[in-house]
Amino acid sequence: MTVALCHIDLLTIHYRGQMNAAVKGLSLDLMSGERLAIVGESGSGKSTFVRALSGLLPAGTVYDGRMQWSEGRSPRLGRDLGFVFQDASSSLNPVLRVGEQVAESARRHLGMTWPQAYGHARELLEHVRIPNAHAVMRAYPHQMSGGQRQRVAIAAAIAGRPSILIADEATSALDTVVQAEIVTLLDELVRKNAMTLIFVTHDIALASNLADRIAVFKDAHLIEIGPVADVLSNPKSGYTKSLIAGHLDLKSPSLIGGASST
Numbered sequence: 737m738t739v740a741l742c743h744i745d746l747l748t749i750h751y752r753g754q755m756n757a758a759v760k761g762l763s764l765d766l767m768s769g770e771r772l773a774i775v776g777e778s779g780s781g782k783s784t785f786v787r788a789l790s791g792l793l794p795a796g797t798v799y800d801g802r803m804q805w806s807e808g809r810s811p812r813l814g815r816d817l818g819f820v821f822q823d824a825s826s827s828l829n830p831v832l833r834v835g836e837q838v839a840e841s842a843r844r845h846l847g848m849t850w851p852q853a854y855g856h857a858r859e860l861l862e863h864v865r866i867p868n869a870h871a872v873m874r875a876y877p878h879q880m881s882g883g884q885r886q887r888v889a890i891a892a893a894i895a896g897r898p899s900i901l902i903a904d905e906a907t908s909a910l911d912t913v914v915q916a917e918i919v920t921l922l923d924e925l926v927r928k929n930a931m932t933l934i935f936v937t938h939d940i941a942l943a944s945n946l947a948d949r950i951a952v953f954k955d956a957h958l959i960e961i962g963p964v965a966d967v968l969s970n971p972k973s974g975y976t977k978s979l980i981a982g983h984l985d986l987k988s989p990s991l992i993g994g995a996s997s998t
Contacts, residue, residue, distance in 0.1 A: 740766065741900070764958060769930065774950075817900040820903040824889035828889060834880070857895065861891055901933050907937070922946065
């Protein structure tokens with residue numbers, strides 16, 4: 737049975753020293769086990785929203801409204817919630833070996849010994865399809881390609897076995913082929929591990945091939961939300977129509993039908 741993980745009511749977020757709200761009057765329910773895509777241009781508020789969910793906004797940020805989690809507390813980053821950032825080269829520590837970085841999360845959040853955590857890390861690298869995972873454990877991030885680094889970042893994000901995975905523009909720095917590979921990987925991971933996925937992107941085509949629901953953000957507001965097939969076939973806002981028009985293949989009934997069943 738699908739239940740609401742978090743009820744968000746009229747959430748407004750201001751960064752310190754900024755007059756305009758980064759998110760304004762946002763209301764929605766996050767559902768357990770769903771794949772929610774958040775779509776919008778840069779500055780629309782989508783990244784601010786998911787960072788608020790994750791407790792990653794800077795000190796001094798002002799909140800108004802309500803964000804109520806079903807368990808009565810916010811999820812713990814790394815344990816209950818995994819976060820994959822846009823640029824893995826900035827989220828991975830350049831002076832630590834890959835295996836150590838993935839293992840650290842397992843050791844910290846699952847109480848594993850270092851040998852257990854290293855074994856878990858190697859399994860995760862294999863799980864995210866890193867070739868020759870045993871050798872890669874000893875590599876540094878700069879010795880890997882962008883796509884491999886993003887796979888390592890995903891492995892690190894799920895090392896604590898979280899129930900929620902947030903990917904914030906996690907494919908935007910990659911080429912088209914690698915983007916498709918990472919999206920397929922995320923889809924398989926959340927299905928296999930029964931995780932809730934929140935996928936942030938400016939690309940409605942990527943969103944349509946991964947999500948159950950799409951939320952469209954513009955100018956700090958949530959302007960539209962609904963099942964993928966409904967949003968693509970009957971968009972309510974002119975902005976959503978313009979996003980779809982930028983990807984003419986999204987108007988294909990076959991793709992609209994397929995989007996709701998992926």
